[in-house]
Amino acid sequence: MSLARERPGVLFLAVALASLVLRAVYLLYLHPLASFRGPRRAALSEWWLYSVAKTGRPEEILEQLHRKYNTRALRIGPNELHLSDSTLYHTVYSQGHSFAKHAHFYDAFGTVPSLFLERDRDRHRQRRKALGRFFSKASIRGMQRLLSAKVEALCDLISAKANEGPVNFYNAARCMTVDIISDLSLGQSFNLMDDAKANDFAADYLHVFNLVAESIWDFMYIPLARRAAGMIPPALAAWIGGPVSHFARFMKVIRSTVARFKHAKATGKPFEHEVVLEALSELPDEEMVIEAVDLLVAGSDTTATTLAVALHQLARNQQAHTALENEIRQAKLETAADYDLTSLEQLPYLSACVKEALRFAMAVPGRLPRVVPPPRPGAGPLTVDGQVIPPGTVVGISAYTVHFDEKIWGADAREFRPERWLEPGAKELDKYLVTFSKGVRQCLGINLAYAELTLALAMLTARFDFTPDDTMSKEDVEVIDNFTAGFRGSGPRLKFSNL
Ligand code: HEM
Secondary structure, eight states: OHHHHHOHHHHHHHHHHHHHHHHHHIIIIISTTTTSOSOHHHHHOTHHHHHHHHTSOHHHHHHHHHHHTTOSEEEEETTEEEEOOGGGHHHHSOSSSOSEEOHHHHGGGOSSOOTTTOOOHHHHHHHHHHHHTTTSHHHHHHTHHHHHHHHHHHHHHHHHHGGGSOEEHHHHHHHHHHHHHHHHHHSSOOOHHHHOOSTTOOOTHHHHHHHHHHHHHHHHHOHHHHHHHHTOOHHHHHHHOHHHHHHHHHHHHHHHHHHHHHHHHHHTOOOSSOOGGGGGTTSOHHHHHHHHHHHHHHTTHHHHHHHHHHHHHHHHOHHHHHHHHHHHHHTTOOSGGGOOHHHHTTOHHHHHHHHHHHHHHOSSOSOOOEEOOOOOTTOOOOEETTEEOOTTOEEEOOHHHHHTOHHHHOTTTTSOOGGGGTSTTGGGGGGGOOTTOOGGGSOTTHHHHHHHHHHHHHHHHHHEEEEEOTTOOTGGGOEEEESEEEESSSOOEEEEEEO
């Protein structure tokens, strides 16, 4: 009693220390995950996971730890496990909605529930239905002219710049994918390709995507950071300058496009083609804005990274490059009209290159955390190596784990080898191509991504020879994970010559 009155600070510290010690004892010895192996620091707090994420290469670190602790269910947080058993992928990411997205992880992406963030089963289904029609295979085929016009514009730009030295192909691909998704979603292309003055294709808007990517782990593990960022008024953002002001401008453009869309709809003036906003027109303005932002972010760098990795690998792998070139030449693709998606999809080597690029580049390489549901009648509990994973545990399996699993792909799992998709039994491999995740929350943009990759690989191979820029460093092409993959340095730079 007297200590509380005379030295309240000391008492407070003693209580705080005791509760920390008690919490540590609970987490290490009494928690339902106490028997799962992993670093002690991981069991004690989420800061360990934050520090691992910030290295940019969390998947490699987790892979080493699975080996070190000799477990396929590694404890990576107080209540989280990373699983390295590829056969469980379809259980965790299933057609049923039973494994829900983990709120704490996904809150980093925003607070307004977009399709990507919605956790309510029925609301997600409704939104998915509304948007799904637009991104169906048939609908994407219907947009083929728009897509090939954009790929052709990229080829023309590269052709014009080919004599000026190597091209930053990663940025070039990003400009193209942003132009495509902005046109499809908003009915108004950002025209980044038109703004690209030099061979580095360093359009201002790409800084916005860099900013989103670079902040994601801070926003995830430091909630205060995301709240503070959300409160920056536009005038202050403009004053801060750099990527923050680009982001404010980006939001302004989207808000005014949504307003313009609503006005055009009310006055009966249609857009040149059907746009995604149409499917969302019943939503409140802010939800429309956030959905458009999500589509722009989800539908640009992901495809661009995959395309950049594909071209870089083909530039390094003469055998694969020649095989693709021969197939494209024999297909006699002379005018833009010959680049018909249905016909291109029949070209086996091209299709193998697209799949191998999706496997090897894995534009979303990491774990997608889900919460283990309570057991359902008739279904057994989630079990790894004989250990039952308690309901309420957060679990995730990385695409990196599945795509580099030698039991599935063989000893050359870490090599870019399109031929693996043409060998006997290759059909079985489709199941383990998890780039877009699987089940009810799998990517909405699969058909669009496949179409862009197919058209771009075909057109670029038909028009150019390309080789790596020999001034590129290892760091330039080192892939890092900011939820979506990016590069530590410039990304692939390639020398193009017209064929
Ligand atoms: C190679 C390119 C792409 C890759 C690798 C990719 C990957 C993924 C992955 C792994 C998810 C699941 C994320 C999670 O569960 O947290 C996802 C969801 C999503 N993707 Fe993609 N994506 C790509 C292209 C696109 C494109 C072009 C669009 C544009 C429409 C798009 C829009 C979305 C949306 C809206 C979701 C949320 C779906 C839902 O929760 O129902 N993605 N994507």
